[in-house]
Amino acid sequence: KYFLQIAAAVLNMNQNSILHGSLQLQSIFLNSKDDVRLSNFGRAIRLTRGGTNRSRRKKGQAYNTKSEMLSLGYLLYELCTLRSVQEGRMGCQSVGGLGSNVQPIGSSAGQAKVSYSDLTPISHGYSPELETLVRDLLSGDPTQRPSIQELWTSPLVRNKALNSNVQMPKVFFP
Numbered sequence: 001k002y003f004l005q006i007a008a009a010v011l012n013m014n015q016n017s018i019l020h021g022s023l024q025l026q027s028i029f030l031n032s033k034d035d036v037r038l039s040n041f042g043r044a045i046r047l048t049r050g051g052t053n054r055s056r057r058k059k060g061q062a063y064n065t066k067s068e069m070l071s072l073g074y075l076l077y078e079l080c081t082l083r084s085v086q087e088g089r090m091g092c093q094s095v096g097g098l099g100s101n102v103q104p105i106g107s108s109a110g111q112a113k114v115s116y117s118d119l120t121p122i123s124h125g126y127s128p129e130l131e132t133l134v135r136d137l138l139s140g141d142p143t144q145r146p147s148i149q150e151l152w153t154s155p156l157v158r159n160k161a162l163n164s165n166v167q168m169p170k171v172f173f174p
Helices: 002-015 067-083 085-090 130-137 149-151 155-163
Strands: 028-030 036-038 055-058 059-062
Touching: 002 028, 002 036, 002 067, 002 149, 002 155, 059 067, 067 085, 067 130, 067 149, 130 155, 149 155
Parallel strands: none
Antiparallel strands: 028 036, 055 059
């Protein structure tokens, strides 16, 4: 439910040519109705409308819609494993709960990207489709990551949204 709500917010921002720029668990809160609210829009990026330039440089690195999908993949990995991406990278057990120490691409910390092959795999208790989604979102090749529209039109996400009573966003294709 939480991931679907975060993905719906990312879709809404993307449709309005905005990237969050700092999508991580520390930027996500729950309201009294147990619904997700995003915060920390200080690094948000307004993308040019109608143009082909869908990226912007942040701290010397390109940050674009595929970078945002990588950040979404980090979040999904952390929700599935209940450990940070950094802990998954080191292969250690979670000791302090959720909260990624790996900054999004283009962040001021300048840490390197982490792909799925660098991490301890998610539990085999999850469906192969979910593991494939995490792997795709965390692909080291940005062109292999799904777009937010592709994410929402995938059978896995659509079925989970319908079964979780999460409102399906309207998906507009460019």
